[in-house]
Amino acid sequence: MTVTEIEEKRAVRRIAVAFAISALAGLSLAAVYVSGGQVQAEGLLLFLALAGLGWGLAEWAAKLLPSGPEVGDYADPPRPGAEREVAEVVEEGWEESFGRRKFLFRMLGAAAGAMGLALVFPIRSLGPSPGTSLLRTAWRRGSRMVREDGQPVRAADLAVEGILTVFPEGQTDQADSQTVLIRLDPSVVRPVPGREDWTADGLIAYSKICTHAGCPVGLYRVATHDLFCPCHQSTFDVLNGAKPIAGPATRALPQLPIEVDDEGFVVAKGDFSEPVGPAFWNMPQ
Amino acid sequence: MLAGAAWLLPLLGTAHAATPSPSDVEEGRTLFENSCSSCHGVDGKGTNLGPSVVGSGAAGAHFMLSTGRMPLDDPNHQPIRKPAAFDPDQIAQISAYVASLGPGPDIPEVDLGRGDLVEGQQLYSENCAACHSSAGAGGAVGAGLEAPQLHKATPVELVEAMRIGPGTMPVFEERTISEEEADSIARYLVYLRGSGDPGGLSMGRIGPIAEGFVVWLVGVGFLILVCRRIGEKE
Numbered sequence: 054m055t056v057t058e059i060e061e062k063r064a065v066r067r068i069a070v071a072f073a074i075s076a077l078a079g080l081s082l083a084a085v086y087v088s089g090g091q092v093q094a095e096g097l098l099l100f101l102a103l104a105g106l107g108w109g110l111a112e113w114a115a116k117l118l119p120s121g122p123e124v125g126d127y128a129d130p131p132r133p134g135a136e137r138e139v140a141e142v143v144e145e146g147w148e149e150s151f152g153r154r155k156f157l158f159r160m161l162g163a164a165a166g167a168m169g170l171a172l173v174f175p176i177r178s179l180g181p182s183p184g185t186s187l188l189r190t191a192w193r194r195g196s197r198m199v200r201e202d203g204q205p206v207r208a209a210d211l212a213v214e215g216i217l218t219v220f221p222e223g224q225t226d227q228a229d230s231q232t233v234l235i236r237l238d239p240s241v242v243r244p245v246p247g248r249e250d251w252t253a254d255g256l257i258a259y260s261k262i263c264t265h266a267g268c269p270v271g272l273y274r275v276a277t278h279d280l281f282c283p284c285h286q287s288t289f290d291v292l293n294g295a296k297p298i299a300g301p302a303t304r305a306l307p308q309l310p311i312e313v314d315d316e317g318f319v320v321a322k323g324d325f326s327e328p329v330g331p332a333f334w335n336m337p338q
Numbered sequence: 339m340l341a342g343a344a345w346l347l348p349l350l351g352t353a354h355a356a357t358p359s360p361s362d363v364e365e366g367r368t369l370f371e372n373s374c375s376s377c378h379g380v381d382g383k384g385t386n387l388g389p390s391v392v393g394s395g396a397a398g399a400h401f402m403l404s405t406g407r408m409p410l411d412d413p414n415h416q417p418i419r420k421p422a423a424f425d426p427d428q429i430a431q432i433s434a435y436v437a438s439l440g441p442g443p444d445i446p447e448v449d450l451g452r453g454d455l456v457e458g459q460q461l462y463s464e465n466c467a468a469c470h471s472s473a474g475a476g477g478a479v480g481a482g483l484e485a486p487q488l489h490k491a492t493p494v495e496l497v498e499a500m501r502i503g504p505g506t507m508p509v510f511e512e513r514t515i516s517e518e519e520a521d522s523i524a525r526y527l528v529y530l531r532g533s534g535d536p537g538g539l540s541m542g543r544i545g546p547i548a549e550g551f552v553v554w555l556v557g558v559g560f561l562i563l564v565c566r567r568i569g570e571k572e
Contacts, residue, residue: 111569201464212511214503218464235508271468272479276506281480283468288480299480 064116068109072160075105079167086174102168188328191230196221196321208254208313211236214275229329231261232309245294251310258309259295260329263287265302267330358434366435373409382439387413395442396433401498403429443501448493450525458526461519473543474530489531493524
């Protein structure tokens, strides 16, 4: 065997090993995903699957494909049958580059197929359907407002220009129910028509979840009474039903109707005015 | 152990002046009329150029003056931290005068030793981090305004800011955040200053998104070099 042939054999072996690693990693990825998943392992396997495929293809291109333009002399005027000769050269080149590589093509197919298989399983994760869970939150008529640590909120706890993040009592793990409670000077409150009795003593409550992309709208600028979303700069006018006045959000933050009970605790009078968070395709208008 | 506690020492001596005497209030009035009244009015009730300071209390005046936010050169600019224009005695006198204008928050007593670090971290995350960033590095809050970084403020100034809600910041009164809870938040912030960066390069503690971009640039750049190398023909 010549030196070139030995090198070529080694290259073929390395490419085959790279594809084999890729195929095994692809199959393992599918297996790990189906058996419950483990993020770090999946990441490593996805890396191996892609890296093996990439390494194999790159080495194939570098070592096995003919390199560089071939320069030859044409007889002038062209000999009869010259075209045919060229066609033969091209065919031989093709045969040399690909026809002899059935083994490598099978390995490539195995690697690509294994990864394709692994990528089919995540489709299952699109289900189950959320049903009506997007339409409601944990707020109910009479739900007491509590802080994140479970401590109930009294109307007197909040100064004018103060802000608190609150949850329904016993539901502080319900992220979709997080609410900002703000105390305004009662003289500046201009309720949206139909919501005249949704505030109490200047206390007003809105969903904390941005209607654009679902970030927590936690930045309250008291000087202008704006709630500001740090993710994409959506700005909501607290005095005017939390309607968006700047940024990408198009819907107002849903308002929570509230009142103060006999013991001085702030309670909800029902669920939010609309579904909270970003719009979804079958969201009722 | 000693080294760990050393950073606490300069901050513990934050006890403020005793009850101001009537002459302090008078001195404060003179200073106020000279340096503050052009915007806030002779009686402190505000003008077109500046808001009323009636009800700001000693805490409001002490915060604005000791952090150098006031006096302000241009009333259209957001006040930022500068070296204080008055000495501590003068600040105490002006604070006493502003406190005499109407009921307002008093300069808080802060006892870092009473604060609980874990509680401080939780309260900070819930109430402060949205604007001031989880590392206290501050950040933009839109409309050209910024929440300042918190690493230069003294513990008293930190708690004063909670009580008065300076500028566009909301108010966190004692009913919302108790004195003990405020101590915990201040203690946590002081702890953050000395906590170092176990991950190495801090990149100004600019936050996970921006740091992520740096990782992408460096990491993807490296991968491109690797791809180029293995694809090279010999």
